[in-house]
Amino acid sequence: MKSFFDFTRMELAGHLGSIARATRLYHSVYRDRVTAIEHFDLALPSLVSCFESADGARRYLFQLADGEVVEGVLIPEKQRFTFCISSQVGCALACEFCLTGQLGLTRNLSAGEIVSQVLVQRAEIPSGGASRFSVVLMGMGEPLQNYENVLQAIQILADDHGLAVPLHRITLSTAGLMPGLERLSKESLFPNLSISLTGATNTIRDRLMPINRKYPIEDVVGFVRGLPVSRRKRVMFEYVMIKGVTDSAADAGRLSKLLGGLGTKMNLIPLNQSPDLNFERADHADILRFQQILLKAGVTTFIRKTRGDDVSGACGQLKKAGLSA
Numbered sequence: 001m002k003s004f005f006d007f008t009r010m011e012l013a014g015h016l017g018s019i020a021r022a023t024r025l026y027h028s029v030y031r032d033r034v035t036a037i038e039h040f041d042l043a044l045p046s047l048v049s050c051f052e053s054a055d056g057a058r059r060y061l062f063q064l065a066d067g068e069v070v071e072g073v074l075i076p077e078k079q080r081f082t083f084c085i086s087s088q089v090g091c092a093l094a095c096e097f098c099l100t101g102q103l104g105l106t107r108n109l110s111a112g113e114i115v116s117q118v119l120v121q122r123a124e125i126p127s128g129g130a131s132r133f134s135v136v137l138m139g140m141g142e143p144l145q146n147y148e149n150v151l152q153a154i155q156i157l158a159d160d161h162g163l164a165v166p167l168h169r170i171t172l173s174t175a176g177l178m179p180g181l182e183r184l185s186k187e188s189l190f191p192n193l194s195i196s197l198t199g200a201t202n203t204i205r206d207r208l209m210p211i212n213r214k215y216p217i218e219d220v221v222g223f224v225r226g227l228p229v230s231r232r233k234r235v236m237f238e239y240v241m242i243k244g245v246t247d248s249a250a251d252a253g254r255l256s257k258l259l260g261g262l263g264t265k266m267n268l269i270p271l272n273q274s275p276d277l278n279f280e281r282a283d284h285a286d287i288l289r290f291q292q293i294l295l296k297a298g299v300t301t302f303i304r305k306t307r308g309d310d311v312s313g314a315c316g317q318l319k320k321a322g323l324s325a
């Protein structure tokens, strides 16, 4: 039996022969939280573990029907919750600063497996805040390597008759896969895009993010430059601050030139250290200096507050090893 969560409402209508029935079922399942309907599987991933961080973030391990495990992080914010979810089991891209990259890729998640991670996390928050959440595809995996299923999941999440998550509250995080980016730019559904640069030169980025050897930094930034302004505003660049590797003033200068006049934002992410990584977090003073250089060049630049790093739930820390700890 196919999972209900794999179906867009239009596909469901085709299946049932009635759009009105499909819309009613969407309401029942996504809004009224009905947990059983005839002829469809409504099983959700099981929550096998939850690690609560001192800052309130919760890292979850979701077990899928075939026994594979992926991770998600629920982050309480002032006004709403953010659900960080996975798009693949593991990841093939092997970024050097990322623990998930050490796992390699096991498989893609189906659209239903992506959507159902949101439902499991929604069930974990107080019902008063039920509609106030954002979704970020920043967990395990490179979403653009699982293009069809991720786009299908976004369509399901955004459906007005279901969860109705506005597209500006859905963020797709990518290492900069050009074919996927180009395809996405032609879609009518365009979520927020978070593109990891992490490296101001091709030499450094080749080393830290091997995908750069295929799709170099200029191509990625050039792609963003070619987007219409309304879409460019939805792009955020991410840059991991690694001591002695990505944190120099010269690198900040190079990035300023590269990104000047683009109108996109930049997020500096202090590296989340781990004994399994051969890197150290950049010093706070160097991160501040880096930010100032970009700000002076007119690039709106934030420093991301690290959440959940004491439970390995922060960016780049999602790794299956030691899950049962």
Ligand code: SF4
Binding pocket: 091, 092, 093, 094, 095, 098, 099, 100, 101, 102, 139, 140, 141, 142, 174, 175, 316
């Ligand atoms: S940073 Fe993202 S793309 Fe790179 S290895 Fe980790 S999960 Fe994959």
